[in-house]
């Protein structure tokens with residue numbers, strides 16, 4: 001067995017043990033595939049982690065940056081406390097439309113709002129509207145903007161909130177300090193910003209399996225933002 005085969009077999013083993021058949025999410029993913037959306041949604045085990053984090057935080061307000069077809073949004077909404085709500089931000093109206101249909105089909109239409117437009121504008125508007133503080137914020141949109149999403153996320157959070165950032169390993173490309181790749185540059189800038197920010201404490205872990213070698217960063221806000 002090659003090392004890669006071993007990683008995949010372990011991924012399968014964990015899935016077999018910890019995930020059950022999930023017709024709702026399978027139907028949502030099938031709708032995304034049928035619509036030709038790229039298969040860049042979180043892996044099921046990572047989606048379940050988002051749900052468990054939401055539950056642990058007893059989250060009443062969750063913000064997601066990057067909806068796609070709503071796969072991760074459904075996991076997040078499943079972790080909401082009673083009466084809670086997910087706001088998810090998406091640039092592409094077609095993605096938003098498919099996601100909205102998935103939320104209705106999942107029976108979650110009243111618990112999720114999709115805001116269409118550039119996420120930086122939507123986050124600024126949410127701040128102006130006083131929509132926060134959000135208990136959990138998941139950042140998974142265009143990677144060059146990740147440092148700016150992180151800054152807005154801290155402003156929209158409270159002490160104790162968690163900010164989760166996807167794709168922080170990128171098959172190891174994250175190590176390339178001189179990289180011209182805009183995705184790598186964006187994520188390296190996020191690491192630097194989170195590391196230097198006295199209002200947060202952060203960790204990250206690598207994931208390996210059918211979605212390749214990547215990782216999630218988990219940031220806890222420890223101090224109230226000043227504005």
Ligand SMILES: C[S@@+](CC[C@H](N)C(=O)[O-])C[C@H]1O[C@@H](n2cnc3c(N)ncnc32)[C@H](O)[C@@H]1O
Pocket residue numbers: 040041042065066067068069070071072073089090091092095117118119120140141142145
């Ligand atoms: C990786 S996908 C999100 C996957 C989703 N979180 C999941 O796991 O199911 C990234 C999404 O971010 C959206 N996006 C890209 N740039 C954006 C922007 N500036 N503002 C809002 N959404 C954006 C893309 O259209 C795409 O649907």
